[in-house]
Amino acid sequence: MKLVQTLVVRDEADIVDDHIAYHLDAGVDFVIASDHGSRDGTTEILEKYARDGCLQRIPVHGQMRDGPWRTDMARLAATEHRADWIINTDADEFWMPRGGSLRDVFAAVPEPYGVVFALSRHFVPRPDDGASFAERMTVRVSSPAAVNDPTSPYRPHLKVAHRADPGVTISFGAHLARSSRWRPLLHWHPADVLHFPFRSLRQWENKGVRRARGDKPLGQYVTAFRAREGGRTASRYQALVVEDRTLERGLQEGSLVSDFRLRDALRRLRGEPADAGPVGGEAGVIAESAGVREAELVRLERRLDVLCARTLGVEARTRAPAASR
């Protein structure tokens, strides 16, 4: 079974080496990376893996085109690299199998199912003491109810993996894959995606400013952009950082949990001793999975609202009486 990983990356030198090393160790056979004009050393890191024969770097330029790039790579994985399964990733995400290796969990999926969803677990920024992100960021969100704030980086969501299909289409952010060949398997998550969106002041600022001008300027990026325009970057980032007092409250209320899985995995990769810590267990997965379902309902209702507004426009043009809800 061949597992290929796709990656869209730009200026993530602080994390991308760990990201690739981790996935190659966790069962990924080959990486296809779209490098969007990186200038911070990311390109050199990708080239190092390319020289080792385990990565294909595709330079991409111009306006961010997240969905089309991911789609191209997923199709390339199917046609050129003879992949069996493909995971679609960002540099700040780490696919952690829920038992065994990544290969094991995908091998367990029976045909005709071929599209599965991993549960994103969002890690929060902690005070910067000079240590690497994985050493510092060992706390993640485990909200009892879905945070449906469209500007929050901590909205519950899923990431998609799929069997190879030369006609597959991947959505923006790789939350969905449309395949005419394979059926989606819902309500079972083969892996957790450990997500480290904001890691330092500088990284938050650079990413926000860049993405606020991209193809889908999410509110979390516009916030960073506006903070820089207003000269408030440091104070605004500080509001994101979870200090010890907030951590204590969050752990007590159950909205934050400690999770050392990535820290320990990276330590083991470096040959250092790693103490396995608590990770929240199956109960946490069930609760957060329920949160994702709630959030999906809200997303559907919001899409329906847009459809209703469009229908209202058609009704007005055809002089139909405007219906009210």
Add this chain to the structure above:
Amino acid sequence: MTVAMTMIVGTKPELVSANLAFHLNAGVDYVVAADLGTDAAVTDVLESFSTDVVRRLVVETPDRASATELARLAMEPGAEWVIPSRSDEFWWPRGESLTDVLAVIPPRYGVVQGLVREFVTEGDGGDVAERSTTRTSLLDADGPGGDFHRHLRPAYRAGPSLVIDDSDWTLGGRRVPLRAWYPIEVFHFSGAGSDMVEIHGTLVEDTRLRDALRRIRGAQDGAVRLALPVPSVVDDASYAIECAALGEVDIVSLDRHISELERRIAALEARFWPTVRRKLRRLARRPG
């Protein structure tokens, strides 16, 4: 970005004064105030502000028509968002300012809703925010509130089609509401004591407004750019429980929404072919 507020002014001058001071320091650029003109002290308060920031209009009865008219007046100088409020309401952004919160709302949404917090009034006289620091919370509420609209107040993205109707906020033209998350809390000081306020859930202490007003009063000439505290991820998680308790979105509402859309599309379809046939007949009758 410019934020305008319309305000139906009550009869308590100290509340009107605190209200204007708070909102003008929390991101509102100007206020169109509908004054019934029945209280000279209130009129004095309104006229103590520059007409650049507070425009006073004398109205006989604040009704729906005047709400829309007020909002349109408020939009005239170029506002991007309009907040229709009353002088006993304080719109508290879950972010540094109202401007900051509204500026990051994705463009597809044209209505955001504020979650109403009923403050319990203790004692009499003086500054109400100093006396009233206890409010309702939906934490531990007994299931979904059902009539969730009672707990929500809308603010609108400005535009020529804006119509404000308390009974149906979707009438704000073709505006799409942001559901299930309420980026503003509306602190309501109705003057009711703990025996009068309807409590779903529990009562909690909340000194945020009191502290902000103290800062404003402490500043020279009352002008201070309030940088309100940005909620932490833990605050947001707790707030998410309250938002969920309202039950605005669930499988039942989704089903109702789809049924409504099906009915409307069926009505459009029923009208489509007769219209096409009528137009074709007209075309066929044309000479040449």
